[in-house]
Amino acid sequence: MRLVIQRVKEASVSIAGQQHSAIGCGLMVLVGVAQGDTIDDAKWLAAKTVAMRIFDDENGVMNRSVADVGGEVLAVSQFTLNASTRKGNRPSYIHAAGHDIAIPLYDAFCDLVSESLSRETKKGVFGADMQVALVNDGPVTIIIDSKLKE
16 A cells, blocks of 8 residues: 655645545645555555654644644545556556455555544545645655565
C-alpha cells in the first residue's frame, strides 16, 4: 500500500458537483492498494499515519501528530498511486489491486485510523469520479510505501 499524506488546513471531496466529505485542520490521505497488499500493510500504515509528527509544536517544530493536535483525516482511494511509468508515456496500472482486495483494505485502513483517533475518518467513494480540494499547510507532503518499511 502507498499513501500520500498531506498536512492541510482544510480538504474536501465532491462527487457530481455535491460535497461528499470535508475536514478542517488535519491530514488528507490518498490511499493506493497494490496487488499483494494485506491487512498487515493497512495496520502498519494506519499506525504511521496517526503517529506521524508533522504538526508544529509551540516552538514551530514539527513534533506533534494528528492525534496530538485533535486533527481530522480525510482518506481517498487512489489506484493511480500504483502507476508504473517505466515504458512509454501512458502509465500502466497492472500493479493496482482489484476491487476485491482494494476495497476491504481501504476500508480497514480507514477503520483503523478512526479507532486510533476516536473519531470518524472521512472518506471518498471507492471508484467514483471525485474532485478533491485542499489547502496544503506548509506545504507538508509525505509519501509512505508499506513495501519499504524494512
